[in-house]
Amino acid sequence: MSDTTLAQPPAPGALARFLDSDIWYSFRTSPVAVLAALVALVCVICAVFAHWLAPHNPLDLASLELMDARLPPAWMPEGKTKYLLGTDDQGRDILSALMYGSRISLFVGLASVLVSVVVGVALGLLSGFVGGRVDAFIMRVCDVMLSFPSILIALLIDGVGRALFPNAHDTLAFTVLIIAISLTGWVQYARTVRGSTLVERQKEYVQAARVIGVSPMRIMRRHVLPNVLGPVLVLATIHIATAIITEATLSFLGVGVPPTSPSLGTLIRVGQDFLFSGEWWITIFPGVVLIMIALSVNLLGDWLRDALNPRLR
Numbered sequence: 001m002s003d004t005t006l007a008q009p010p011a012p013g014a015l016a017r018f019l020d021s022d023i024w025y026s027f028r029t030s031p032v033a034v035l036a037a038l039v040a041l042v043c044v045i046c047a048v049f050a051h052w053l054a055p056h057n058p059l060d061l062a063s064l065e066l067m068d069a070r071l072p073p074a075w076m077p078e079g080k081t082k083y084l085l086g087t088d089d090q091g092r093d094i095l096s097a098l099m100y101g102s103r104i105s106l107f108v109g110l111a112s113v114l115v116s117v118v119v120g121v122a123l124g125l126l127s128g129f130v131g132g133r134v135d136a137f138i139m140r141v142c143d144v145m146l147s148f149p150s151i152l153i154a155l156l157i158d159g160v161g162r163a164l165f166p167n168a169h170d171t172l173a174f175t176v177l178i179i180a181i182s183l184t185g186w187v188q189y190a191r192t193v194r195g196s197t198l199v200e201r202q203k204e205y206v207q208a209a210r211v212i213g214v215s216p217m218r219i220m221r222r223h224v225l226p227n228v229l230g231p232v233l234v235l236a237t238i239h240i241a242t243a244i245i246t247e248a249t250l251s252f253l254g255v256g257v258p259p260t261s262p263s264l265g266t267l268i269r270v271g272q273d274f275l276f277s278g279e280w281w282i283t284i285f286p287g288v289v290l291i292m293i294a295l296s297v298n299l300l301g302d303w304l305r306d307a308l309n310p311r312l313r
Contacts, residue, residue: 026307036299043293047106050099055082058092058100058262065091070279086281088270094281097267098289104263105293108174109244112181116243117236119182120189125228127190128197129220139194142187150184151249157183158255177257181246185239189232196228230308238301241294248290264290 027033046053057063069091072079079086085094127138145153161176200206201224209219244264251257251265262270264286271283 023307027303030303032299033303036296036303039292039296040300043102043289043296044106046099047102050096050103054093054096054099055084056093056096058097067091070274070282072279073281085285086279088267088282089274089279094267094285097262098264098286101262101264101267101286102289102293104257104261105244105247105265105290108177108181108247108257108263109240112178112185112243112247113236113240115178115182116185116239117189117232120186121193121225121229121232123186124190124193125197125220125225128194129201129216129224135194138190142190145184145187148184151246153184154180154246154250155253155255156180158250162255174257177247177250180250181243185243188235188239192231192235193228196231197224200224200227234301234305234308237304238298241297241301244297245290245294 027037051057068080068083068087069089071083071087073086073094074081074084076086083093083095085098087093088097123138127135157180158176161180162173165176206219206223209223214223247257247263248265248268251263252269254269257263257266267286268283268290271279271281271286274280274282
């Protein structure tokens with residue numbers, strides 16, 4: 001038998017398999033998902049590369065000009081071309097502030113979701129696989145957490161953190177804010193993973209692993225966990241928008257990020273004082289950006305839920 005007969009075609013790469021998958025086909029044939037992805041990508045790029053893309057640095061107090069405070073957008077009669085979306089009460093460029101503020105909002109949202117996923121998946125996997133008193137205890141904790149409004153728990157944690165560390169610097173303030181949002185977000189992941197784990201642990205591959213002597217920790221990590229991550233991925237995508245809105249809410253209430261590092265919520269709160277005096281651009285543009293980010297992420301989450309559910313194909 002010749003070498004030509006024995007030769008096998010090379011296996012397709014990861015990119016080729018992805019481009020040939022049902023998820024990519026579902027994405028490129030969904031105009032809503034493509035548009036939402038483009039909007040989210042633009043927002044992320046502007047936030048991550050704000051230091052290079054922003055026309056001004058709103059965090060540099062030495063560069064602010066109080067004579068240019070509360071200027072309207074460039075297309076209005078009193079606007080200036082160097083301030084495309086106008087300025088706020090301190091003379092900061094609104095467009096630049098939106099880029100830097102989006103960076104803070106996205107960072108807090110992504111970090112809090114990451115912490116929630118790690119804690120929720122770990123506890124949900126343990127609860128569903130071990131069962132018994134461990135399962136009952138974790139689920140009762142979830143029930144207690146769900147009985148309180150999430151925003152009130154976040155306010156409580158943020159207030160306790162500020163009381164314990166009154167002279168804390170910005171890094172600690174960000175940490176407290178992330179913990180405050182994560183403390184109310186892990187419950188959904190824990191309950192979701194627990195339900196999926198209860199189903200997976202009864203299947204043949206788990207029973208076979210137990211018979212051959214595989215440790216429970218290895219079974220959970222290597223066999224059960226990969227099969228319960230689908231719903232977690234969808235839930236995390238949608239939860240990112242919720243976390244960003246929660247951060248904006250806390251910042252709007254004055255207990256979020258420090259004023260020296262304004263986020264979208266802080267910009268909306270500052271602009272509220274001038275909304276009825278005619279300077280509508282100070283609060284309207286941050287609100288629009290917040291809606292765009294949250295809506296695009298939510299639409300991507302809805303598409304991902306449908307794409308990963310074979311019953312909806």
